[in-house]
Every structure is written in C-alpha cells, then in structure tokens.
Amino acid sequence: MSPRTNWGGNLVYAATGLVEPVSIAELQQLLPTLESPRALGSRHSFSRVADTTGVQVSTASLPRSVEVDSDRSVVRVEGGVRYAELCPALDRAGLALANLASLSHITVAGAVATGTHGSGDDTGSLATQVRALEVVGWDGELRRLGPDHPDLPGAVVSLGRLGVVAALELAVEPSYEVAQTVVEQVPLDRVLADLDAVTALGCSVSLFTTWTSPDVLDQVWVKRRGDRPTSPDPAGALGGRLAEGQRHPIPCVDPAPATEQGGVPGPWWTRLPHFRADHVPSAGREIQSEWLVPRRQAVGAIEELRGMADRLTPVLQVCEIRTVAADDLWLSGAHGTDVVGLHFTWHLDPAAVAAVLPELETRLAPFAARPHWGKVYREGELDPALLYPRWGDWRDLVRRWGASG
Template sequence: MRNWAGNVDYSSADLRTPATVEELQELVSTSPRVRATGTRHSFSGVVDTSGVLVSTTRLGRAVEIDEARELAWVPAAATYAQVAPVLEGAGWALHNMASLPHISVAGACATGTHGSGVGNGCLASRVVGVEAVAGTGELVTGGAGDPDFGGLVLSLGSWGVTTRLAVAVEPSYTVGQEVVLDVPLTSVAREIQSILAAAYSVSLFLSFRDPAVVDSMWFKQRGTDGVPLEGLWGGRRADIQVHPIVGLDPHAATNQLGSSGPWFERLPHFKPSFTPSAGDELQSEFFVPRDAASEVLPALSGRSGEFAAALRTMEIRTIASDEMWLSPFQGRETLAVHATWTSDFDSVRPALQRLEDVLRPFEPRPHWGKVFLDFDKDWVASTYPETPKYRELAERLDPERRFVNTFVEDLGIR
C-alpha cells in the first residue's frame, strides 16, 4: 500500500475497515500497533505503521447539523467534497477550505491542514467536539473548553482513531474569485501585508521562471460578484481562466473571473471531480511568522536558482494563530510557504534542503503531512512548548502505545 503520491510505501498491508464503532474498539484493543488512514494525501510517514491500518469509511454515519448550536457532526472519513454540499443544502457553510476538497475531514484536522486568510484559522481551529476510540479501546468524547481539548484534534493521529468531529458552521455565503497575473516581485514585497489582507482568502503563486515576477495572485472575496481590488500592483487582471501551475489546463481549477458561486466551489483551488494540482508530484510546506513576509519573499527569489529546477510552483498563504498544542500556527500569525515539486525525490531532496536553508532564519515549522528534512526532537522541543502536556495526554489515552510509530517517535511527540 502507498500514499496518494506514491512516495511512501506503508510498512503494513493489513488494512481493516470495521463496520461499527464496537468493531473498531475491539480491533484497537487487540492490536499492538495501529494507525488510522484517510484519503492518504499525506506525503510524510505520519500515517505509517508496522501493525494494522484502519479506515473508518464503513462506519456509515451521516452529517448531523445542530442548528441551535451552529455545529455539524461529520464522519471522520468523509471528505470536504462530500460534507460541503450537505451543509450548503441546509443553508450552512464552513469558515474555510483547503486547496483540495478531496481530503478527509479528520486527516486534514489531525495534521494542521489549512486554507488561507489573515483572519482564518486552520481547519482544526473550528472543531468544537471530537469522538474517538482511544488506545485503551474506550470511546472518548471531548469538547471545546475541556482542559485536554488542545491536544485532542490536531494530534497526528497518535492517541486514537477519530470517528466523528463536531465542526462550527455559519450561514451559507457566496464567494467571487479574481486572479492578477505577472506582478513585479518588488511591488509585492513592498505591499505584501496589504496584499495578503486584500480579500477574505489570498494566495500567491511563484514558479521563479522569472525570479522578479509573481506568476499569479488569487483573491477570494465573500459575498460579491467581483473582488474590489484597490490596485493591481503592477500586474494585470486575468481575462481567461488559469491554473495555479503555469501552463496546465485550467479546467481542474475552481471558477475565476469574478463570478460568484457557493463557498465550497470557490474557496478550494481545485474541483473535486479532477485530479488536484499537477497530480504527479511531491509537496513540502513551511510556516513562518507573517510579519516576516517582506523579508521572506526577496530571500526566496534571491536563492531560487538553488531549488527552482525541481519546483512546479510555490504558493504563499496566511493562517491565523491558534492555541492547539501541536499546531504549526500556535501563538503566531503565520505565512505559509508551500512547494509543489516534481515527483523525483532524488532531484527534490537537494532542492528541498536549499529551501529549508533559506527559511531557517525565520524559525520555520513544517507541515506534519508533507515532506521535510532537517527537523528533529530538539527542534520540536524548542518550537512546541506544549509537547510535554500532549505526551502526558497521549500516554493516558494510549498507555500501551498502540498509536506510536516511527514518525512521532523521531520527532519526540510520543
């Protein structure tokens, strides 16, 4: 068995799909090693185990909307593409979505996956309740405000198997999307904070084919047929549909040109009916303080020749801070530097090393579910002060260490 990208061969081929929560409890309590797997979109070894892989796709629970409390209980294995139309049909929405709607709700939340927007937290930040089978085999529930809640959701799946999540919802809304092309990097670096705040969700894409130019800037604005941009920063407004990766067929990308549509058809970059991004690729992502953006962009451009040959595109986004114990956004407003690479790791590895070197002065935190190199236990201990609190919680919920794998051991998380 492999992950979606094919760069991770799982150590086990023993995949179980229990049909009930009771079957899942029995499976967990009798398995020395176990990990949950979702849509397998992680590029790292976060899911891997030498024991049993578990999928909750057969648990068969429907989305349950509690309108009075403005929340929805969603099955852990459901994808955002499956959940969003159900919410929309009932007049509700999520605050944000990731680039890909293809990913499972529990997997995305467990690894810190996010959308964009200076006021928008990661997907896990809107989770207000969790139900999971712990390493003891017990069914555990928790809610926002509980003392341990900071470690229950964004947990890398290292204490149990999530069965359902309660996610905060809000009244449905529409989004319009505009793209600005070929923007001078000097202009972007100078105005970066105002650019990042110019719409509800903003993404910048750079290929460094011309290191002095940002290929495209994507602006997603709520409740409008167009995005009222004050200026184009020296670029030009796109008058045809484009793909985030220069030269690829735009049919896979969500609709642009300012036409409004339901939130779930505009906030992602890609439509669920198409293979997302380039398809044949690797991905890395690093999170740095947002207030360093005006320094980060010139640093990337100035050394892009060291990593651009293996790069398909680089995306710059923002994420609001939160207080989850293992969150890459804990305690700081964040700028995300995302690299979509070619699929050849032999060529990607030296390029990735150079990218990490460029970002090192800015105290980067990597995305747990993507490819990274030079981060270890000492780095985790210095960057995540709540790790000891998380370890105590995980040892209490999983005393037999059933959910421990090489990934979390190497990082000192378990």
C-alpha cells in the first residue's frame, strides 16, 4: 500500500490497511475481523484522530441517502454524506441546518465526531444538531441511540472510538437567507472593549487576522440571517471600512473560493461556510490548530495572542476568532460553557508549528483551553480529565462498547 496522507498533507497515516465497504451489511461483517479499525471520513483532520495502527475503514463508498422527515423536523443522513451533498437537498425541501463549518466538503459523521463548529453566540457546534445515531459497533452489531438514550451525549463527539456511524438524525428548521459583509482594518482595542457587542453583530461573526499589525484585525466577517432583526451597520459599529469586492480570509489570496459577500442575501448554505462547495477550500497545503476558551475569559486569551504576535506571524497564514454556544456533549469543546475558538491556519511547516506550540499552549493553559480534536496540538501534554468533567464516563462508555484502535 502506498503512503496515504490527510487532506492538509501534514500527516502520513500509520494505518497498515484501508478497507472501503459498499454496504452496511458488508461493514457489519468486516468490522469484527479487522485489527484496530478506525473510521475515515473525508480526511480533513490534522491530528491523528482518524489514524490507527490497524485498518482504516473509509465511508466513501457506503450508501449516501438523505431522508427528510418534515413532520419531526429531522433529516436522516448516512455517515459518509458530506455537507455539500446534504445542504442542497435540504434547501430543495425548504429546510436548513442551524449552522455550518467554514467548508462543506467534510462528512457529517466526521465533523460531529470531532466537535466541529461554525460561529454564533446562540448556535452550538454541528454535533448539537444530532438527535439520533445509528452505529455499527466493533462487534458488527448495529445499535440505534435515540434522543432519550443515556449514551447519546457521550456518543456524539466520539473521536471515532465507538464504531462506525452508519447514519445520523439531525435537527432541521425552515430555510432562511443569509447575507455576509466583510469589514477591514478593525481596531483590536475597540473589539476587545465590547467583544459581546461585536459577536452579536450577526448570527455568525469571524475575526480574521495575521497578527502582522497586532493592534488591527485584518477582517471581520459578519453573517446575518434574513429572518432576524438587523443590528447596527457593521462597519460603523466596528470602526473599520467595508471591503470593496470579494475577500479571502488570508489577505492577498485569490478570493474565488470564498462564498459571496457584499451583503447580497442568498440561501443559508451558500453563505454560512466561508468557502464555496464547488471550489477547493482554503489555501490547501496547510496545518490547523484551535483552542476553545470559556467566553468570559476570551479577552485575556486574545491578549495573550497579541503578546506573542511576532512569534506567530512567521508560521501563520491566518488566525480566526469566533464564538460557539455551550452544550452538554461530553467531549465537546463547548461542554458546559459558551466558548470562543482561537483558530490558527499555519503554513505547511510541521517543524515550525511544533516550535510555536509550547509557548502558545503555555499562554492559553490558565484559560483551561480545550484543543480541537481534529487539529494539531501537543497530544502528549493533554490531560483530558482536567478539561472534560465527563471524561471518566466517556472512557467507561468506550470500554462498554468494546473500544478499538
């Protein structure tokens, strides 16, 4: 088998094999026969969360149906379905999801397994949309966890440790439109003086900066729902200037992959992600890291980043800061508290990234920062029991389900 890498190109998987079942029946037969199996979605994680010393189980060739149940306001999607397939189907049915990540090329099962999130004061991570799971356990048995099943809050953000998710039920709502506006050259002190007012400017607000000018944010992307009352003019509120034309989050990069801006309303799924479904997302050839800090401590954490700006910029393509609402999912980065995500898109230079992580993690440690499971952090330094109150319960759940990998 030739070496296989993740999407970003920073990882060569250690897995000794890869299987690609084409049906749930085949998956059920295969799993008990495989050594340390681990599900593999669209390979967009930068950490080893989808890796194993045994066999990866790709969901790419499993069935990909999408079944809308308007009466119950849910949609049932099979595990290998990507948001880019799901969203247009929902939109055709007049329905929508509450939130999306920055790109829709990822699988639904892979996204919820790592607590992937978008942005929004009132919206939780994509995992909070899950109402039920159908999981093929390592023993080959298909188990359904409905909304009231006591294991569901532990099984949603699973890190792929409980089996292969064959299907998920997600909450849906009536379709809505979103318009996004980009404001440039925003004074950081003005933002930090009232961060709550800034993140309330839209249903989704992202602060982007390269830290090249530590006192100025390069761009603020404000996304507003057409079915909610409008708040103040974003440029005036932020003290910046409206971008003239399309922008990529990374300054001076071709904005063609970015979703439409300029305040033009459009269907929710064509505006909530930063990147268009029909383009190669982001800059490619990159590494990502992210830490989630309690919202009430976010200003102090952002000041820590400003304090090391000159060490960040040489390694950094762009930093993104956004909010995620609290939830009760055991391994969610937003478990029990509203959080602010401090995200870094690094250059594809693993040694340089490894060199900057110790100072970054040391500065963020007093804020009980939780690393994003799908991005790069110093795994050996993490004690999850200190950060996740339900860690012990999750370990018990994994044992009960016959963990593998």
